[in-house]
Amino acid sequence: MKKPAILGGSPAFDQLLPINQPTLPKVDDLTAELTDIFNSGMLTNARYVKRFENECADYLEVKNAVAVSCCTSGLLLSLKLLGLKGEVIVPSFTFPATVHALLWNNLKPVFVDCDPETFNIDPHEVEKKITPQTCAIMLVYIFGNPPQLDRLTSIAAKHHLKMISDAAHALGVKYHGKFAGNFADAEVFSLAPTKLVVAGEGGIVATNNDQLAADLKIARDYGNPGNYNTRFIGLNARMSEMHALLAGKCLTKLEESINTRYKLVDLYKSRLQKLPGISFQKIEANARTSYNYFSVLVDEEIFGLNNDQLSAALKPENIMTRKYFYPPVHEQDAYKDYYQQYQDQLPATAWVCKRICCLPLFTHLPEEKVIKVCEAIERIYENRVQVKGQIG
Numbered sequence: 412m413k414k415p416a417i418l419g420g421s422p423a424f425d426q427l428l429p430i431n432q433p434t435l436p437k438v439d440d441l442t443a444e445l446t447d448i449f450n451s452g453m454l455t456n457a458r459y460v461k462r463f464e465n466e467c468a469d470y471l472e473v474k475n476a477v478a479v480s481c482c483t484s485g486l487l488l489s490l491k492l493l494g495l496k497g498e499v500i501v502p503s504f505t506f507p508a509t510v511h512a513l514l515w516n517n518l519k520p521v522f523v524d525c526d527p528e529t530f531n532i533d534p535h536e537v538e539k540k541i542t543p544q545t546c547a548i549m550l551v552y553i554f555g556n557p558p559q560l561d562r563l564t565s566i567a568a569k570h571h572l573k574m575i576s577d578a579a580h581a582l583g584v585k586y587h588g589k590f591a592g593n594f595a596d597a598e599v600f601s602l603a604p605t606k607l608v609v610a611g612e613g614g615i616v617a618t619n620n621d622q623l624a625a626d627l628k629i630a631r632d633y634g635n636p637g638n639y640n641t642r643f644i645g646l647n648a649r650m651s652e653m654h655a656l657l658a659g660k661c662l663t664k665l666e667e668s669i670n671t672r673y674k675l676v677d678l679y680k681s682r683l684q685k686l687p688g689i690s691f692q693k694i695e696a697n698a699r700t701s702y703n704y705f706s707v708l709v710d711e712e713i714f715g716l717n718n719d720q721l722s723a724a725l726k727p728e729n730i731m732t733r734k735y736f737y738p739p740v741h742e743q744d745a746y747k748d749y750y751q752q753y754q755d756q757l758p759a760t761a762w763v764c765k766r767i768c769c770l771p772l773f774t775h776l777p778e779e780k781v782i783k784v785c786e787a788i789e790r791i792y793e794n795r796v797q798v799k800g801q802i803g
């Protein structure tokens with residue numbers, strides 16, 4: 412076996428292999444409808460937005476799907492319209508926007524630990540943190556993996572709490588055969604470029620609450636019901652017609668995209684599971700993830716390198732990696748007021764952050780490139796002592 416690039420061998424790829432890329436329709440598939448949009452002069456929140464909302468609602472089997480400018484604006488407005496006050500239980504192992512939405516609504520985040528196998532919020536830890544000030548639970552589908560929704564919905568019902576989902580990674584995800592979007596009071600999906608359904612920028616709020624859906628359609632237009640006598644404080648969170656058109660085209664390929672990602676992940680696992688010290692996110696048997704990201708856990712004592720060292724060794728191979736999500740939210744600069752309170756209080760979160768490494772995965776990633784990534788990791792493992800000495 413040839414040496415890793417870090418030891419003077421040739422790199423696995425001549426050009427950088429990104430961790431993620433949007434899988435997009437052909438431009439020609441958009442031209443006629445783009446022309447229709449331009450000719451209409453209606454560029455925002457019109458025919459194509461309504462069509463996309465209906466398509467999403469039908470696909471998810473929910474009563475309402477409301478298009479917004481991004482997942483974060485959907486979270487902001489949903490929290491606002493639910494009239495929440497007090498504390499919201501939320502994982503720290505998540506993208507910071509999950510928690511930003513709480514603070515923008517003057518809600519106090521109460522951080523809880525994750526499950527070290529699934530990386531999702533731990534229902535046992537959730538129940539321990541409920542107080543008279545708790546008003547809601549904020550869920551996250553980490554990398555598209557659904558949390559234990561049966562237990563969490565039971566906890567929310569028992570304590571009369573609202574439940575909101577940051578479902579940014581979860582469009583197309585299923586739990587016990589039911590689509591994500593059907594479990595919480597509001598579940599908000601992202602349509603950003605790193606997702607399986609891409610709008611460019613955009614989001615969808617799925618809800619079976621008709622009043623919330625009606626209010627969201629007003630709130631996304633500053634709170635203006637149409638007569639400029641604003642009913643409440645809203646935002647400009649409208650989706651454009653062009654974004655809706657692109658997202659609709661991508662939605663038609665979502666099932667195919669998820670199936671393809673499962674095949675690519677199976678290929679990754681078939682090679683990497685042979686390496687000591689490499690393990691994977693647990694997906695429950697009754698769950699379907701989207702594999703929005705593919706992560707491995709690196710046990711330094713067994714593998715011989717830690718996740719940072721593996722990433723450093725893959726960089727000269729032109730293989731991009733990410734340590735999602737690090738640092739956890741409670742350790743980030745914007746949340747320094749929370750650090751002392753939660754220092755050493757989230758051991759599973761710290762354990763995962765110390766080991767996680769996300770590898771390249773996107774729907775149009777060729778299988779031969781997955782194999783080359785695996786071969787590079789195998790070379791690095793075989794030469795781990797020299798690699799560690801090189802990295803320092």
